[in-house]
Amino acid sequence: MITIKEVARHAGVSMSTVSYVLSGKRSISEETKRRVEQSIAALGYHPNAGARALASNRSQVLGLVVPLRSDQNLPVIMQFVSSIVASARDYDYDVLVLTKEAGPGEAHRVTARSMADAIIVMDVESADPRIPELRSIDAPVVLLGMPDDHEGLSCVDLDFETAGRQMAGHLAERGHRSIALIGSPPAVYERGTSYAARLLHGFQSETTKRNMPASVHSCAPGYDSVSACLDAVLHPDRGITGLVVHNEAVLGTLLLELRRRSLDVPADLSVITLCPDDVAASLPVPLTSIAVPAQELGAIAVEMVMTRLTQEQAPEVRLLQPRLTDRGSTSTR
Structure with missing residues (x-):
């Protein structure tokens, strides 16, 4: 392990000078400071965390x-x-x-x-x-x-509100006239989680602006919950042709249940989601998505x-x- 003594020898200065450069406690000429910093970089020196914390009054x-x-x-x-x-x-x-x-x-x-x-x-x-x-x-x-x-x-x-607007608008621009949001688990909405509330507001604002029938369904993870949610979403009276899904945990189960019901994505039902890109791309049916960066x-x-x-x-x-x-x-x- 490289020591402060070796840095000082390499830079041609005293150990105290190296210490002052690291701590900033004393004014050091720019030329000397630059020489010390170059030696630190060349040798790959890493200051001891405890000593650095004492010198800077920071915990790092x-x-x-x-x-x-x-x-x-x-x-x-x-x-x-x-x-x-x-x-x-x-x-x-x-x-x-x-x-x-x-x-x-x-x-x-x-x-x-x-x-x-x-x-x-x-x-x-x-x-x-x-x-x-x-x-x-x-x-x-x-x-x-x-x-x-x-x-x-x-x-x-x-910007989750804009994301909600964009996903609803994406389906509307493709001719869908009745859509649904499959949202986060009930507990997420009950405690007022900011991202879920903002996406919901964006979704509802966009569908209201476009005069689109739209329903919202909170969905807990697990096969029984997903199946019951789809029963409500796909009730014949709703005429749903497009889903916005804001619930990464249910995506795989949701797609498998749609297949079990002989519903093809996207021929029978369009699906767009908000989730990390790697999740959307690796699903049984790769989904059009807005990324969680x-x-x-x-x-x-x-x-x-x-x-x-x-x-x-x-x-x-x-x-x-x-x-x-x-x-x-x-x-x-």
Whole structure:
């Protein structure tokens, strides 16, 4: 392992000079600083995390409040987590995972005790009860999601409302006149999860604008729930020809049940969904979809929080515009 002594020898300076360059505690000439930084890069030196934390008064840790719920799709959640962890490492930061069950005061506890320098929060609700606490934290906070009241907080998310509009509009533009939304499990709507509420609002706004008959069906995972949901969706009185699905966990079961009922996608029923690209492309019938850009959103959340750690930065909201990929699962009527 490369030591600070070897860096100093390589750069032709004292060990204290290298230490001052790393900590920024003393002014060092630009020429000397550049020479030390070049030696660090050339030798592949990595400062000891504990020593660096003492020098900078930082923990080099980001706190991540992440949902661990039975009604969440864990593989998708883990795409966000892996992106945040990988992006944090690019800044030489580690990630401390805080579960929802730890309580609403956990984010304040870990920052007050210097266990984490900043907080990223997932599983954001429209009327999130944690907002007052998050506003009071004396550390940067970024929400991966957007509550109704986000004043004074930085947020990044997919524009779910626009996604709902686009998916309904996609079917309307192909001549569909009666469509349905198969949405998230009931518990997701009951607790007012922001992304689900925003997509629902976009879907309903678009169908109302186009004067399209449309129904909404919350669907729990599991074969019996999916079958019962389809019984309601496909009731002959509805005349449904197109489905918008916002529920990654049921997609595979849904397609298998449609096949069991001798319904072809897209000849008999068009299907469009919102989910990660790799999920949509690997299903028994590849689905036209709007992507959940988990990797991009996680990386942006880390970049936003690191920017606020290093400089004065006003709170901002970034909503990524939806990206639709046509995989042939919607037909023209």
